[in-house]
Amino acid sequence: MPFRLGCDIVSVPRFRERLAEGGEGFLERVFQPHEQAGASLERLAGLFAAKEAACKALSLPPGSWLQIGVTEETTGIPRVQLLEPQPELQTLYVSISEEGDYAMAVAIATFA
Amino acid sequence: MKNLYTFFKTHTEEHGDRVAIVFRPRYRTFQWHYGELAERTERIADTLTEKAIGPGDRVLLYGNNSPYWAAAYFAILARGAVVVPLNPKSPPAQLDRIAASAEPRLLLASARLPWPAAPLPSLLMEHAAEGERREADNMPGLEMDLKDLAEIVYTSGTTGDPKGVMLTHGNLLANVEAVAKSTLLQPSDHIITLVPLFHMYGQMTSLLFPLRQGAAVTYLPSPSSRAIMEALKYTPATHLVAVPEFLKTVMDRLEARLTPVPRWVRPLLRERIHHRVSETLHTIACGGAPLDPEIERKWRELGFEILQGYGLTETSPIITSNTRNDHRLGSVGKPLEGVAVRIAPDGEILVQGPNVMAGYFRNETHTRQAFENGWLKTDDAGRLDGDGFLYVFGRKKYMILGPGGENVYPEDLETELNKIPGVKDSAVVGVEESGHTIIHAVLLGDRCDGLAVVEEANRHLAPHQQIMAWSLWPEADFPRSATRKVKKEDVLRWLGSHQAAKPAAPSVEITPLTRLIAQVTRQDPRLIHGTTKIVGDLKLDSLLRIELVGRIEEEMNITIQETQITAQTTVAELEEWVRKERGRSPRLTKYPRWSLSPWAIKFRFPVQRALFLSWISWLCPLRVVGREHLETLQAPVIFMANHRSFLDSPVAVQALPETFRKRLAIAAGTETLYETFRWFSPLADLAYNSYPFPSRIEENIRPGLDYTGRLLDDGWSILIFPEGQMNRIGQALAPLKGGAGVLAVEMQAPVVPVVILGTEKILPPGYAFPLGRRVVEVRFGKPVRLTRETSYAEATRRIEQAFRVLLQKPGGKR
Numbered sequence: 049m050p051f052r053l054g055c056d057i058v059s060v061p062r063f064r065e066r067l068a069e070g071g072e073g074f075l076e077r078v079f080q081p082h083e084q085a086g087a088s089l090e091r092l093a094g095l096f097a098a099k100e101a102a103c104k105a106l107s108l109p110p111g112s113w114l115q116i117g118v119t120e121e122t123t124g125i126p127r128v129q130l131l132e133p134q135p136e137l138q139t140l141y142v143s144i145s146e147e148g149d150y151a152m153a154v155a156i157a158t159f160a
Numbered sequence: 161m162k163n164l165y166t167f168f169k170t171h172t173e174e175h176g177d178r179v180a181i182v183f184r185p186r187y188r189t190f191q192w193h194y195g196e197l198a199e200r201t202e203r204i205a206d207t208l209t210e211k212a213i214g215p216g217d218r219v220l221l222y223g224n225n226s227p228y229w230a231a232a233y234f235a236i237l238a239r240g241a242v243v244v245p246l247n248p249k250s251p252p253a254q255l256d257r258i259a260a261s262a263e264p265r266l267l268l269a270s271a272r273l274p275w276p277a278a279p280l281p282s283l284l285m286e287h288a289a290e291g292e293r294r295e296a297d298n299m300p301g302l303e304m305d306l307k308d309l310a311e312i313v314y315t316s317g318t319t320g321d322p323k324g325v326m327l328t329h330g331n332l333l334a335n336v337e338a339v340a341k342s343t344l345l346q347p348s349d350h351i352i353t354l355v356p357l358f359h360m361y362g363q364m365t366s367l368l369f370p371l372r373q374g375a376a377v378t379y380l381p382s383p384s385s386r387a388i389m390e391a392l393k394y395t396p397a398t399h400l401v402a403v404p405e406f407l408k409t410v411m412d413r414l415e416a417r418l419t420p421v422p423r424w425v426r427p428l429l430r431e432r433i434h435h436r437v438s439e440t441l442h443t444i445a446c447g448g449a450p451l452d453p454e455i456e457r458k459w460r461e462l463g464f465e466i467l468q469g470y471g472l473t474e475t476s477p478i479i480t481s482n483t484r485n486d487h488r489l490g491s492v493g494k495p496l497e498g499v500a501v502r503i504a505p506d507g508e509i510l511v512q513g514p515n516v517m518a519g520y521f522r523n524e525t526h527t528r529q530a531f532e533n534g535w536l537k538t539d540d541a542g543r544l545d546g547d548g549f550l551y552v553f554g555r556k557k558y559m560i561l562g563p564g565g566e567n568v569y570p571e572d573l574e575t576e577l578n579k580i581p582g583v584k585d586s587a588v589v590g591v592e593e594s595g596h597t598i599i600h601a602v603l604l605g606d607r608c609d610g611l612a613v614v615e616e617a618n619r620h621l622a623p624h625q626q627i628m629a630w631s632l633w634p635e636a637d638f639p640r641s642a643t644r645k646v647k648k649e650d651v652l653r654w655l656g657s658h659q660a661a662k663p664a665a666p667s668v669e670i671t672p673l674t675r676l677i678a679q680v681t682r683q684d685p686r687l688i689h690g691t692t693k694i695v696g697d698l699k700l701d702s703l704l705r706i707e708l709v710g711r712i713e714e715e716m717n718i719t720i721q722e723t724q725i726t727a728q729t730t731v732a733e734l735e736e737w738v739r740k741e742r743g744r745s746p747r748l749t750k751y752p753r754w755s756l757s758p759w760a761i762k763f764r765f766p767v768q769r770a771l772f773l774s775w776i777s778w779l780c781p782l783r784v785v786g787r788e789h790l791e792t793l794q795a796p797v798i799f800m801a802n803h804r805s806f807l808d809s810p811v812a813v814q815a816l817p818e819t820f821r822k823r824l825a826i827a828a829g830t831e832t833l834y835e836t837f838r839w840f841s842p843l844a845d846l847a848y849n850s851y852p853f854p855s856r857i858e859e860n861i862r863p864g865l866d867y868t869g870r871l872l873d874d875g876w877s878i879l880i881f882p883e884g885q886m887n888r889i890g891q892a893l894a895p896l897k898g899g900a901g902v903l904a905v906e907m908q909a910p911v912v913p914v915v916i917l918g919t920e921k922i923l924p925p926g927y928a929f930p931l932g933r934r935v936v937e938v939r940f941g942k943p944v945r946l947t948r949e950t951s952y953a954e955a956t957r958r959i960e961q962a963f964r965v966l967l968q969k970p971g972g973k974r
Contacts, residue, residue, distance in 0.1 A: 058703075061252075064276045066703045068249045069623040071224065071382040072272065073710040076186055081905060081948040086284050089274035100702055110705060111722025115857075115898070117951035129953030131898030132857055 049138075050159045054104025056097040057152040063093040078113040090151060094144040097153035102128055102142055105155040118142070128155070136160045163329040164310050165237045165301030167336075168371065172198035175374030178347055181227040182378040182395065185272070187869030187906050189394075192227050194374070200228070200289040204235035204268075205299055207288040211266060211281075215240030215300050218262045218312065222246045223270030223285065225357050225379035230367055232268045232285040233357070240300035241265075243311045244324075245358035249566060251622045252277040258314045258322050261521065272381075306330030312521050313360060315473050324521030325473045327360075334514035335476040336368045338496035342483045343445075343467065345399070347374035350440075352391050353401040354383040360477035361447050365401045375399075384714030385409065392438040394751070394870070400444045404451040405597075407444065407466075410437070411458050434463045443467060443484075453490035460489075468492050470552055472538055474530065475499075476515040479538075480550045491549040501550060502535065509542045509552070510535035558648050560590035560597055566624045568599060570648075573625055576617045577601060583613055587638060587651045588627070596675075599626065602651055604633045618682070626682065631655065673735050676715060680708045690732030694725055718742055721860045751870040755825075755845040768847045772810045779933050780807060780922060784815045786940035786966075789912065793943060795820060796872040798911045800900060800959060802893045803881035804920035807936075809848060811919055812879055815938035820877050824848075827868060827880040829855030849876075854899070855884045861899060865906055872909055879914075882959065888925045892917065893963050901946075901955030910943035913962045941966040 067074055067089075075084050083095055099116045102108075108115065117129040128140050136159040144153045161167045172180075176195035183190055192200070213219060219236045221243055223229045236243045244262045246255060255277035267282035269275050275282065304310075310332055312324040345351075351370055355362035357379075370377050378395050380387045388406070391397070414433060418426055443465040446456075456466050469481035470492035479501060482493035495501045499513035516536045519527035530537055542552040560568040570588035577586040585604045590597040601617070603610055610630045618626050639650040678685035681698040694700050700708065709720045718741045725734065754760060790797075797820065801812045809826055816824065828834070828850040833841050844850040851871075853864040868878060882900035887893065892915065904911045918936035923929075944962050946955045 063703065064252070064274075065623050066707055067274070068276075070707050070710050072185065073382055073384070073714060074706060075272065077706055077710060080952050081186075082951050084272065085949065086271045086287070087274060089276050092274055096703075109723045109858075110702065110725070111709070113706075114902070114952070117953050119951050119954070129951050131901070131952050131956070133895070 052105045052107075052157050052159070054101040054106070054155040054157075055153065056100035056104065057150055058093045058097045058100075060090055060093045060146075060149050060151055063096060063151075064089055067092070077111075080114060080117050083118060090146045093151035094146045094153065097151050098126060098128070098142045098144050098155065101153040101155035102140060102157075105140065105157040106130075106134055106137070161333055163237075163301065163304040163306065163308070164332055165234065165240075165299065165304065167333060167368075168201070168234045168237065169198070169302070171371050171374065172201075175347065175371075178374050179350075179376040180371070181230060182350075182376060183227050183381070184391075184869075185226070185381050187865045188908055189869070189873045191376075194371075197227065197231060197234075199293065200231040201234040201238060203291045203293050204232055204285060204288040205238035205301075206294050207283060207291050208235055208239045208241070208266070211283070213239045213241050213265055215304065216309070217241040217265040218244050220244045220246055220259065220262065220264045220267045220269075220280070221358070222248060222267060222275060223273055224248055224381055225353070225362070225366075225383075226270065226272075226381065227379065228270065228285040228289055229357055229379075231289055233363075233367070235288075236268065237304075237310060238299040238301040240304050240308075242309045245311070245313060245363070247356070247358050247566065248273055249622055249624055251620075254322070254622075258324075261314075261322050261324055262312055304329055306333065307518075309518070313358075313473050321523070323523060323526055326518040326521050327476050328518050331476040331515050331517060332364075332368065334498060335364060335478055335496070336372055338498055338515070339364065339369050339478055339481070340372055341497050342481055343369070344484060345369065345373040345375050349373070349375040349398040350378065350396055351375060351399040351401060352378045352380070352388070352395060352397040354380065354388060354406060355401050355403065355448065359448075360473045361471065362401070364477060365445055365447075382714075384711075386714040386717045389717065392441065396440045397438060398440055398442055400441055402444055402446055403448045404446055404455070405449070407446060407459060408452065408455050411455055415458075430462050437462075437464075445469065447471065447478075456489060470550060472511075472536075474517045474536055474538075475511055475513070476517070478515070479511055479513075488545075488547075488549045491545070491551050493550065494548045495550070501544065503542060503544055504532075504537075507541040507543070509538040509540045509550070511538060512536065558589060560588075560599055568625050573599070573601065573617065573621060573627060576620050577603065577613060577627075580613050580616050582609070585638060585646070587633075587646045587648055589648060589652050589655065591629070591652075591655060598628045600629045600631070600655065601627045602631050602633050602638075602655065604638060629684075671735065672716065673712070673738055674731060676711055677708065677731065677734075680704055680711060688731055690730060690735070692731045693727075694729050694731060694734065695727045700725070712738065716742065719860055719863050723858070751867055753845070753851055755849050755851065760846055760849075764847060764849065767843075768810075768813075771843070771847060773814060776807065776810050776814065779930055780811055780919060780936040781933075782811065782815055783935055783937045784940070785937065786942075787817065789940050789942050790817055790820070793910060793912070795823060795877050796875055796909050797877045797943070798872075798903060798907060798909050799877065799879045799914050800882045800911055800963075801879065801914035801916055802887065802963065803883055803885070804887050804892070804916070804925065805923045806886075807919040807923050808881070808916050809844075809850075809879070811916055811936055811938065812914055813848060815914075815940075823876050825871050825876050825878055826850040827853035827864070827878055829853065829881070829885055830859065831855045832885060853880065855897070861902065865903070868903065869907060872907055878909075886925050892967050893960075896956050896960045896963075898952055898956050900959050901950075901952040901957075904944070904946045904955045904959060905948060905950055905952055908948065910945050911959055911962075912943050913941035913959065913966050915939040915941070915963065915966045939966050 095118050098118050099113050102116050103112050115131045119127050121127055126142050128142050138158045138160050140157045142153055142155045172194045179191050180194040180197045181192045219241050267280040268285050271284040271286045306329050310329045311327045314322045314324050353366035357363050366377050445467045447469045451468050459466050467482050469478050471477035471479045480493040480495050502510050504510050512535050558570050573588040574586045577583050583605045587602045589600055591600045614627045614630045639647040674688045675685050705722050709722050712720050826848050830852040834852045854861045882896045883894040884897040916938055941962050
């Protein structure tokens, strides 16, 4: 079964700076409303890493942030929802981790 | 007035039905009346009561300008507590230091902005404002005294000790009353403010004063030039509250456009230019930094009243202001009523009055130093003319005003620089270069690597404090005063002559785009050339790419996608793309299009009837099912229909009740109507009020969302075909495009699924002529309402599900 990996690491202080600088416009470009509301800085940095990792695993063009929605199941496991179906894609999983000044994520996509 | 909360209660009751605040956080505009502001304030105050917040407790207030910020501010005062407003751009360490100094009981933060510093007991203002409303208790805020503390505003101390300016209820009320005596503001007026509410200038001009007068205020979530120009276009604003840099930037742009126009023609165009900025705006209040008298003169020539004032956080904040009838160019006006200003023998401006602070919070030393014989020392030099007009020579002497209007205190940057090994001392100054303030560090040290020092310091500084240029002081020590303070006048003078004599790099044309790229990538703009690869050479990663496209959009007023900047894109290519994009007309974002002009609306129905309805009603007799779902529905509504024939648009429109049909627009796919059948689009625009909506994934959906949001704001309902294009798969419904969910979540309007059955048999895809006459069934489903907590994909799934349910229904009555 063919598969592809993607990973990303985000420096939380640097992410905070970009967020402070870009303000509402940054949030609007990157996050769906359900992802932003009340989310902590570390959580947003983790979501950003997850989106970047998913973009890499799917080879999506730059700026596909809103194509990828990340929700959390009651168990705390992140679930990725794509806005448009991707050809041949069977499953897409991400895993997010946050520790201190860093948030990182790994995505794995399997294809038919 | 007894205190600020009584002031709030009195004026919100007085102006209950008037619009208080207009706000457009994403694609929809909403407004609160004064009554609603009072109600939301009470809800937040109720939540604060549950948290046992009471008189004297400090509450941190953290967020960008929004109506919720205003409600949270008054809710804290309702509890008799003390507001501590915070700048959201402050670095976490500074917020921690403020928290340590203020010892707050609670943080009231915006849900739209994550709190970056050490955890505190907190509440989200938006959530608290939606809570259950209890029977109004007698809030302790009604019992506060004029001398009680209302607010602590921290003014400095990124790296040093923060100074908390203590302002009492009496201070703020005295200032708002004095402002009301000098400035005319009618209840019918509308202010757009570009100044943050956490800043006293913003708070006085854009919250307290309009509340007293019953005027409306538009808050911008992020005051970029694009957002400001849009707000000016779509808001009937009479007043603008701005900082000088904005007036200079807009004037430079207007003049650049006028360059090809002969000089003698320009005065004839003044009225036109005024209207181009805004048709309703007449007064601009300007403060926070000195305004170049030449810029002021040019704005006045265009017919705008410019009211420049002067103030400090320590004076709640306004000390002097020009007025409509008492104005002098280059001056900051006369002192407000009740405020006394005098000039000390050394030229320093001294102030006395009921607006002067109670002191610095828990800081006796600074408080003592700030006063001299009962007069507040402003640290600014100035003079009074014979008529009492004040002229300020140096504001906060060397304070630098960041591009967003934030105060940059050189001392904070110097402390950071001086920590670095090899740096003996430093002097940070603001240098004007082509209309922009460059934060320049002059370093003193042996074998000091300037670039490495600045990079190291920048790592610890906030975005608005970033040092952009540096020099090495050529002598053994800086020139110093008797008290060993660095004489910055001498440093600045040296810098002026030194730079003129020795440019740092060969001169390269710095365009607005290269300057922007340089700012985002923190590179010297003089080292960026046309052949520079933006991603590779300037190390533009995904975070910076988002920032760059955001700033290009906001500052150059064009829409751009991140895909425009690939690994190979050079600066010259991006320049060319931006140039073409700016020349492209008409843009999708332009609202309203011609199809919403009064004449188009007047001719719409006669044209629709003559060209379409007459033969369509014969060709496709309608059977409509589910109209009862629309009976109690209020416009605006988003109708989403399946699409298998060119007949679907006119058929769906005809099936709608007249209330919706009269005020309807059709979001038509750019690919079909505006490219393949471009020749037909003017007729569709006229007869059906259609407008282009992106239908391909690679298209930027945001202009389409922006236009749709404005239509809905004005009460127009929308008809859209969410399959993206005509369905040729032989089934009643093709999978919906993700844009359906985006539209439903972002627009926050009910979505009504519409199923059309039969048109595909009369005029199937690919046919130019009808195959015959037959009954068409149109089914309206139950409205689907989706909250902002729903993901786009989930929203799309639920809408698709509503279609499936509707498709299974048996046919209804004719």
